[in-house]
Amino acid sequence: MDKQTILQVYETMLTIRKFEEKALHLFEENKLRGSVHLSIGQEAVAAVVGAYLRDKDYITSTHRGHGHAIAKGARPDKAMAELMGRETGYCGGRGGSMHIADVEKGNLGANAIVGGGIPHANGAALSAQLRGTDQVAVSFFGDGAANEGIFHETLNIASIWKLPVIFICENNQYGMTTAVDSVTSVKDIAVRAAGYDMPGEVVDGNDVFAMEKAVKKAIKRAQDGEGPTLIEAKTYRWKGHWTGDPEVYRTRDEVEEWKTKCPIKRLEKHMQDKKILSLEQIEATHTKIDKLIDEAEEFALSSPDPDPATVLDNVYYEGDK
Amino acid sequence: MSRKKYSVAIRDVIAEEMRSDPSVFVMGEDIGALGGVFGCTRDLQKEFGKNRVRDTPIAEAGYVGTGIGAALTGMRPILDFMYLDFVYVAMDQLLNQAAKLRYMYGGRATLPLVVRGQQGIGRGNAGTHSQSVEAFFTHIPGFKVAMPSTASDAAGLLRTAIRDNNPVMFIEHKALYASSEEVPDDPNFAIPFGKAAVRRQGKDVTIIATSLMVGRALEAAEALSKEGIEAEVIDPRTLLPLDLDTMLKSIEKTGRAVVVHEAHKNNGVGAEIASQIMEAGFKFLDAPVVRLGAKACTLPFSLVLENAVVPGVDDIHEAAKQVCYK
Numbered sequence: 001m002d003k004q005t006i007l008q009v010y011e012t013m014l015t016i017r018k019f020e021e022k023a024l025h026l027f028e029e030n031k032l033r034g035s036v037h038l039s040i041g042q043e044a045v046a047a048v049v050g051a052y053l054r055d056k057d058y059i060t061s062t063h064r065g066h067g068h069a070i071a072k073g074a075r076p077d078k079a080m081a082e083l084m085g086r087e088t089g090y091c092g093g094r095g096g097s098m099h100i101a102d103v104e105k106g107n108l109g110a111n112a113i114v115g116g117g118i119p120h121a122n123g124a125a126l127s128a129q130l131r132g133t134d135q136v137a138v139s140f141f142g143d144g145a146a147n148e149g150i151f152h153e154t155l156n157i158a159s160i161w162k163l164p165v166i167f168i169c170e171n172n173q174y175g176m177t178t179a180v181d182s183v184t185s186v187k188d189i190a191v192r193a194a195g196y197d198m199p200g201e202v203v204d205g206n207d208v209f210a211m212e213k214a215v216k217k218a219i220k221r222a223q224d225g226e227g228p229t230l231i232e233a234k235t236y237r238w239k240g241h242w243t244g245d246p247e248v249y250r251t252r253d254e255v256e257e258w259k260t261k262c263p264i265k266r267l268e269k270h271m272q273d274k275k276i277l278s279l280e281q282i283e284a285t286h287t288k289i290d291k292l293i294d295e296a297e298e299f300a301l302s303s304p305d306p307d308p309a310t311v312l313d314n315v316y317y318e319g320d321k
Numbered sequence: 322m323s324r325k326k327y328s329v330a331i332r333d334v335i336a337e338e339m340r341s342d343p344s345v346f347v348m349g350e351d352i353g354a355l356g357g358v359f360g361c362t363r364d365l366q367k368e369f370g371k372n373r374v375r376d377t378p379i380a381e382a383g384y385v386g387t388g389i390g391a392a393l394t395g396m397r398p399i400l401d402f403m404y405l406d407f408v409y410v411a412m413d414q415l416l417n418q419a420a421k422l423r424y425m426y427g428g429r430a431t432l433p434l435v436v437r438g439q440q441g442i443g444r445g446n447a448g449t450h451s452q453s454v455e456a457f458f459t460h461i462p463g464f465k466v467a468m469p470s471t472a473s474d475a476a477g478l479l480r481t482a483i484r485d486n487n488p489v490m491f492i493e494h495k496a497l498y499a500s501s502e503e504v505p506d507d508p509n510f511a512i513p514f515g516k517a518a519v520r521r522q523g524k525d526v527t528i529i530a531t532s533l534m535v536g537r538a539l540e541a542a543e544a545l546s547k548e549g550i551e552a553e554v555i556d557p558r559t560l561l562p563l564d565l566d567t568m569l570k571s572i573e574k575t576g577r578a579v580v581v582h583e584a585h586k587n588n589g590v591g592a593e594i595a596s597q598i599m600e601a602g603f604k605f606l607d608a609p610v611v612r613l614g615a616k617a618c619t620l621p622f623s624l625v626l627e628n629a630v631v632p633g634v635d636d637i638h639e640a641a642k643q644v645c646y647k
Contacts, residue, residue: 058390058394060390089427090426090427090429091425091426091427091429092427092428093427094424094425094426094427095425095426095427099425099426101422101425101426101429101430102429103393103426103429103430104429108390108393108394108430109422109425109426109430111418113413113417113418116386116413116414116417116418118386119382119383119384119385119386119387119389119390119414120386120387120389120390120393120418121390122383122386122387122390123386123387123388123389123390123391123392123393123394123396123398124390124391124393124394125390126387126390126391126396127390127391127394127395127396128394130346130372130373130391130396131395131396137390149382150382150383150386150413150414153378153380153382153383153384153386154383154386154387156378156380156383157377157378157380157383157384157387160378161375313428314423314424314427314428315423315424315462315463316423316463316465316487317423317431317432317485317486317487319486
């Protein structure tokens with residue numbers, strides 16, 4: 001990974017982390033309602049993928065999707081406004097945290113049905129193939145989705161049609177409150193790739209360089225017309241499934257141990273060791289992102305609510321094609 | 322004009338739209354070499370190749386979801402369902418995804434998607450291959466729903482569906498595929514959605530019928546005529562949008578209405594139509610609106626039982642006399 005990309009990945013990870021810490025804070029202050037699923041601890045996966053995709057490439061995301069959106073270029077202010085249901089948010093307050101989309105930027109949307117967005121990435125990849133472009137599509141989903149039928153149907157279709165799609169399973173160890181190993185037939189979800197005759201790779205999802213290697217290989221394979229790849233990124237969410245999760249299903253020790261594998265701290269240490277950024281520059285980056293997130297909060301809080309007179313807008317596309 | 326079967330009219334419109342718009346393509350089960358169980362995609366793969374006439378695995382949710390992704394990114398997929406009963410296998414993708422994405426994304430996504438296939442009685446296919454699914458798609462906002470009852474309407478409505486930028490549920494009927502009539506040759510022949518067809522003029526009672534029931538309503542109207550009752554038969558053609566105006570104009574004249582569909586009467590589209598008529602046209606009514614639909618049981622296999630479940634010509638005849646107090 002070149003220096004510029006390292007810095008980009010680092011800033012993206014920090015933006016995701018601080019965006020979500022802010023969202024949690026605002027939720028606790030009752031300034032934000034609904035479901036807010038945080039990906040704190042998992043930022044490396046989204047940030048690395050985002051760094052290697054172009055604007056014209058596609059992603060589909062999940063209910064835990066703030067990181068994916070930001071990594072694909074979403075502005076924190078418009079994303080925060082959506083979390084607050086404001087008119088200025090990405091979906092004009094119609095979708096909320098679980099449905100942030102920015103189709104023009106290739107983000108085909110977060111999806112609140114587990115596994116619901118996986119085939120949409122297939123379709124975007126099919127579209128690219130039919131149109132003869134070199135675009136690729138990435139589908140992010142969790143370990144829980146790998147037990148949904150739609151995951152299996154989608155991988156089979158992607159394989160038979162050699163679609164330029166990359167399936168990225170963020171295995172954060174729990175489907176809501178249920179440990180992945182108690183409900184999954186295999187230790188590594190990546191081995192399921194074999195059933196669909198595509199490469200499957202287990203990656204340390206908290207290591208940006210391990211992710212880089214796997215993602216680059218999968219993009220090349222997709223663009224070379226060889227078809228899909230399944231990447232299982234082993235990672236961990238530090239926070240509960242939702243804000244307010246009593247977390248009775250895991251121990252504090254387990255959470256603390258995973259915190260020692262923080263992808264951001266790891267990259268900060270690497271950058272200092274390799275003299276890419278000094279401690280002072282790291283601190284300055286934190287300050288810069290803090291400011292960005294504070295501005296996002298301010299933008300969202302000062303944005304108007306949607307006008308109830310517009311509630312029926314956009315049920316249908318109006319007019320001719 | 323050319324005389325065409327309903328199934329051929331559909332096939333020809335798909336071919337014409339594929340010729341004029343490279344973003345249109347078809348996906349579904351057994352549509353390639355076979356050309357579909359009912360011939361609606363016959364020879365299309367020969368002309369357009371395997372990329373644009375794409376046989377899918379038997380994985381309805383998978384190919385509907387794939388179609389959604391293609392529609393979001395500039396393509397105009399037509400998703401072929403051999404039997405519309407199979408939509409239940411793909412309901413999350415249809416009703417949680419296709420119907421809702423545009424709205425949930427604040428209008429920043431467009432889904433030009435046609436889901437088409439056949440439903441209904443007529444082949445002894447029993448409960449999971451003979452039912453009518455339209456009510457699911459009129460209940461959840463997001464789909465438009467078309468139900469052509471003739472070959473020409475099938476052609477004109479399908480062209481509108483393919484050119485529409487919304488998800489469209491295009492509901493054909495297996496028992497109508499062999500019916501034929503003159504169909505315009507104009508490759509731009511299109512029937513707008515939300516325009517009902519008055520199939521027969523009459524002054525005494527309005528019969529609103531969909532799909533296969535249109536023919537039965539017309540038969541009942543002939544019998545009624547012999548008894549001095551002139552029935553007006555209206556085919557809404559699309560259920561969403563629904564042309565209430567044409568129905569109300571008729572009811573203003575007749576003062577009486579029967580709504581008949583093949584789907585279950587309970588919680589069916591007929592209930593919605595009857596309610597809309599009463600909300601907007603109570604002052605015109607001389608009798609309560611009567612609904613006819615399938616009895617509240619699974620569609621049975623036996624022909625005798627199937628006929629006992631779905632409204633027949635005699636049932637429509639009786640209902641029309643009932644609202645005329647005769």
